[in-house]
Amino acid sequence: MEQNFGSNFGEIGMQTGGGNPPSEAVPPIVPSTSQIQPVHSPLYTDMPVPGTLVAIPPIEVMPIAQPFQTVSSLLASTPVKPKKHHTGLILLFLFILLGGGGIAYGYYSGIIPNLFSKPPYDQSQFLTEIAGGAAKIETSSYLLSLNVHVENREGDAAPFVANSSPSISSSSVLTFLSLQSQLSQIPPNFVFDLSLGGSSQKTSAGINGKVVIDSSASLGDLSVAAGAEMRKIGDKFYVMVNKFPGLFGDISAIKQKWIKITPADVSQYGSAAAIFFNQTSHLQTELNDQNIQLASRFKLFLKIADQDHALQIIGSPVKEKIGNDVAYRYSLQFNRGALVQLYKDFMAASRQQFGDQPNDALDQENIAMLQDSGFNSEADYLSKNVTMDLWATTAGIPEKFSYTLRLVPDATSGVMQNKQVKFTTTLALSDINVPVVIEEPQQALSVEDAFMAVSGMSKEEYLYTQQLTDVGLTRAMLDRENYTSTDGKKYPAVLDSNVPLDVYTQKPFVYTVSPDGKDYTLMYTLVLPAYKKGLVEKAPYYSKVGKRYILNVVNGINTADSAVPSREAVVQSKIDSDGDGIPDALEVIVGTDKNKKDLSF
Numbered sequence: 001m002e003q004n005f006g007s008n009f010g011e012i013g014m015q016t017g018g019g020n021p022p023s024e025a026v027p028p029i030v031p032s033t034s035q036i037q038p039v040h041s042p043l044y045t046d047m048p049v050p051g052t053l054v055a056i057p058p059i060e061v062m063p064i065a066q067p068f069q070t071v072s073s074l075l076a077s078t079p080v081k082p083k084k085h086h087t088g089l090i091l092l093f094l095f096i097l098l099g100g101g102g103i104a105y106g107y108y109s110g111i112i113p114n115l116f117s118k119p120p121y122d123q124s125q126f127l128t129e130i131a132g133g134a135a136k137i138e139t140s141s142y143l144l145s146l147n148v149h150v151e152n153r154e155g156d157a158a159p160f161v162a163n164s165s166p167s168i169s170s171s172s173v174l175t176f177l178s179l180q181s182q183l184s185q186i187p188p189n190f191v192f193d194l195s196l197g198g199s200s201q202k203t204s205a206g207i208n209g210k211v212v213i214d215s216s217a218s219l220g221d222l223s224v225a226a227g228a229e230m231r232k233i234g235d236k237f238y239v240m241v242n243k244f245p246g247l248f249g250d251i252s253a254i255k256q257k258w259i260k261i262t263p264a265d266v267s268q269y270g271s272a273a274a275i276f277f278n279q280t281s282h283l284q285t286e287l288n289d290q291n292i293q294l295a296s297r298f299k300l301f302l303k304i305a306d307q308d309h310a311l312q313i314i315g316s317p318v319k320e321k322i323g324n325d326v327a328y329r330y331s332l333q334f335n336r337g338a339l340v341q342l343y344k345d346f347m348a349a350s351r352q353q354f355g356d357q358p359n360d361a362l363d364q365e366n367i368a369m370l371q372d373s374g375f376n377s378e379a380d381y382l383s384k385n386v387t388m389d390l391w392a393t394t395a396g397i398p399e400k401f402s403y404t405l406r407l408v409p410d411a412t413s414g415v416m417q418n419k420q421v422k423f424t425t426t427l428a429l430s431d432i433n434v435p436v437v438i439e440e441p442q443q444a445l446s447v448e449d450a451f452m453a454v455s456g457m458s459k460e461e462y463l464y465t466q467q468l469t470d471v472g473l474t475r476a477m478l479d480r481e482n483y484t485s486t487d488g489k490k491y492p493a494v495l496d497s498n499v500p501l502d503v504y505t506q507k508p509f510v511y512t513v514s515p516d517g518k519d520y521t522l523m524y525t526l527v528l529p530a531y532k533k534g535l536v537e538k539a540p541y542y543s544k545v546g547k548r549y550i551l552n553v554v555n556g557i558n559t560a561d562s563a564v565p566s567r568e569a570v571v572q573s574k575i576d577s578d579g580d581g582i583p584d585a586l587e588v589i590v591g592t593d594k595n596k597k598d599l600s601f
Contacts, residue, residue: 119317119328120396126330127302127311133396141199141431147424148192150416157420159410160381162374173374183409184416189220199431201438205234208438214243233440237261240441253453260444293354300353304346308338322391323430327399332388336379339370393432400428460529463503468541468553470500471524474509475560478520490517491562522560526553531590541589548581549573555589 121129160180162173198211209232216225227243240258244251312335317328350356391400405423409416452462495511502524510523541553551569558566572585580597587594
């Protein structure tokens with residue numbers, strides 16, 4: 001039976017009693033279409049627009065035959081149907097939102113890629129892959145450190161003892177024993193640390209770079225520290241000393257000041273020494289060609305070393321965090337048993353690829369050395385006292401390398417008998433292939449200004465001293481063994497282009513060679529500074545032989561040859577008007593009377 005919902009609700013509200021539910025279910029009251037009314041009730045605040053026509057959901061009510069049910073019991077028995085479709089959509093949306101955000105965070109933070117990453121190198125091509133990864137590095141910051149520390153001896157540490165009867169006398173074993181014996185001379189509390197850190201920048205004009213050097217040493221009661229910075233900007237270098245031990249000299253005048261070194265300075269102040277200690281320009285070309293072939297040989301060696309497993313990976317690589325990067329750490333050791341095979345395979349491959357001529361005698365000697373019991377005892381000792389670790393990014397770029405050597409003094413070490421010495425070298429890279437900017441210092445001293453500030457010389461004294469130094473190095477270069485031949489010494493027809501210029505004229509020294517090539521002349525200028533005591537020690541322009549004084553150089557033009565630095569000085573040393581043993585030219589310089597005998601000045 002259909003009833004008006006409003007009247008029924010009023011009737012229910014008037015009932016005060018309760019009763020038992022009917023034994024049979026009564027159909028719910030469902031309003032007809034004509035009974036649909038506008039709804040303004042606050043119970044329906046989720047409706048989109050107040051006043052719109054909606055259908056009231058059916059509500060189960062008790063039949064009139066049970067007049068004593070209360071409103072509260074009615075509401076308690078009325079089932080409430082949750083909006084399952086709305087809740088499911090919301091939960092799905094939240095899942096997608098949170099899950100997607102988590103995935104994005106995991107990806108950009110490196111968590112997810114690292115979960116699926118794997119070690120970049122394997123044993124079969126380990127060294128070759130390292131070289132390939134290093135070739136990908138164009139720019140980076142780096143920190144190279146060397147540490148030598150004396151520590152308390154560890155339980156498994158012991159001195160090296162060579163085999164008592166090696167079949168071949170191994171020079172490396174003797175060297176190793178000598179080094180070990182010298183450890184006893186190190187103070188028991190010795191600490192030395194050296195670090196070089198820097199970065200590089202590629203530009204259209206070349207590579208700019210900077211490096212910071214710091215070092216310190218402690219002997220217990222005595223500690224010293226030194227530090228410097230260097231920058232390369234284009235073709236110029238800048239150097240600044242930050243720390244320097246005072247016991248080695250006073251450089252406070254230039255400390256923490258940039259010194260600018262130009263290409264002209266390098267040519268003027270450094271090339272003569274470089275020529276003397278290195279190669280001349282015509283030999284440098286040959287050296288460059290050798291370097292190209294050396295690089296090819298090195299690649300071949302890495303390939304053969306991988307083939308023979310000369311460097312072995314110990315255990316499985318371990319994933320570690322280095323700065324903001326995730327890297328794999330490889331623990332490594334040399335495979336002593338592969339050395340003989342590595343030598344044989346490399347020599348055979350070199351002869352095939354580079355056409356090297358075989359040398360059976362040398363090969364047998366080297367193989368015998370590698371098999372020598374003394375050498376093997378040394379190799380065994382090193383394998384127990386050396387640790388090597390390499391860290392590589394998941395992209396296969398080597399990022400860090402560490403090498404540690406532990407040495408123990410021998411039985412005669414005295415105060416070092418319970419100590420050991422650890423040598424640790426570490427190279428760490430950061431900001432790999434990240435562009436950097438190397439700034440050029442705005443204020444800097446010239447090399448001349450810096451040298452004069454430290455030495456206390458005047459400009460006149462500085463130029464005179466520098467000229468004598470350059471002439472001396474040039475003459476030494478001319479007398480090197482590179483200019484000898486089977487028929488006697490011969491000098492080059494022209495001077496090397498890197499020889500410094502005359503500091504006074506800024507022109508090349510006037511150089512000629514004799515027709516037979518066995519002598520030369522070198523003309524240069526000198527302006528002798530005003531005489532003062534002590535100058536002769538810095539740059540001697542005279543010598544004393546017995547009771548006579550002899551000039552080494554003169555004021556003005558000087559001509560050097562293979563025998564003397566100045567022919568003019570030889571001539572003027574013979575002119576002594578008062579016969580007191582002091583040449584007239586020297587008396588003029590020091591301010592004495594050339595016509596009055598003086599015993600000294």
